[in-house]
Amino acid sequence: EPEVTQTPSHQVTQMGQEVILRCVPISNHLYFYWYRQILGQKVEFLVSFYNNEISEKSEIFDDQFSVERPDGSNFTLKIRSTKLEDSAMYFCAGTQTGDTEAFFGQGTRLTVV
Amino acid sequence: KQEVTQIPAALSVPEGENLVLNCSFTDSAIYNLQWFRQDHGKGLTSLLLIQSSQREQTSGRLNASLDKSSGRSTLYIAASQPGDSATYLCAVNSGYSTLTFGKGTMLLVSP
Numbered sequence: 001e002p003e004v005t006q007t008p009s010h011q012v013t014q015m016g017q018e019v020i021l022r023c024v025p026i027s028n029h030l031y032f033y034w035y036r037q038i039l040g041q042k043v044e045f046l047v048s049f050y051n052n053e054i055s056e057k058s059e060i061f062d063d064q065f066s067v068e069r070p071d072g073s074n075f076t077l078k079i080r081s082t083k084l085e086d087s088a089m090y091f092c093a094g095t096q097t098g099d100t101e102a103f104f105g106q107g108t109r110l111t112v113v
Numbered sequence: 114k115q116e117v118t119q120i121p122a123a124l125s126v127p128e129g130e131n132l133v134l135n136c137s138f139t140d141s142a143i144y145n146l147q148w149f150r151q152d153h154g155k156g157l158t159s160l161l162l163i164q165s166s167q168r169e170q171t172s173g174r175l176n177a178s179l180d181k182s183s184g185r186s187t188l189y190i191a192a193s194q195p196g197d198s199a200t201y202l203c204a205v206n207s208g209y210s211t212l213t214f215g216k217g218t219m220l221l222v223s224p
Contacts, residue, residue, distance in 0.1 A: 031210055043157070043202065043214040056211055091156065098210035099144040099164070106156035 002026040004105035006092050012111045016081050021108045023075045023092030032075045033093040033102070034067065036060070043091065049075065050098075082112045115140045115207045119215035126193055127223055134188040134218045136203030141184050147212065148177050148188050149202040157202065161188070193222045 005024040013019050034046040047057045066078045092105045116139045145164045149157040161170045161177040169178040176189040200219045204212040
């Protein structure tokens with residue numbers, strides 16, 4: 001069964017460093033998303049991406065965040081200068097269209113120290 | 114702004130029991146609702162998707178219902194097993210294809 005693959009599974013970084021989280025979506029998906037889940041809290045939407053551009057972003061997704069789909073397969077989330085409060089599990093997801101079933105990856109646990 | 118609430122926050126049952134998890138949402142103008150399972154510290158596994166025009170969906174021992182007008186969904190798990198122990202998340206798509214999640218119900222099924 002096709003699945004969404006995220007790497008790395010766990011990343012530890014120092015405050016102020018840049019991190020790139022990577023995702024390989026399911027091949028026939030057209031809409032891509034990043035969500036995050038701070039420990040003990042709800043899963044929160046960050047950004048959606050369609051047709052090579054951001055279609056929607058939340059208040060959390062400020063200028064420190066960016067997304068890219070550089071080669072038509074990988075989908076990346078970059079955090080330019082990490083803060084302690086960026087520590088969370090980051091999930092990549094995809095859908096075929098805007099109202100079909102969402103499939104999530106296993107997540108990248110980001111720890112900022 | 115859409116808000117999703119799940120009750121109860123935690124549930125502990127003996128193996129074999131049938132159980133119901135509840136989800137409510139504040140804005141009934143939704144496209145669909147999706148139930149997920151999350152094992153501790155792991156990713157989200159999709160269980161069922163109900164489109165706004167549907168009343169229920171079934172997959173094996175799981176049955177999800179949707180009452181859009183009242184802003185409610187239930188997930189029914191029949192004959193629960195220890196392997197069902199996980200956190201169950203309800204998520205609503207209110208437009209632009211993004212999901213708003215509840216905080217989840219943590220289920221423990223004891224042998």
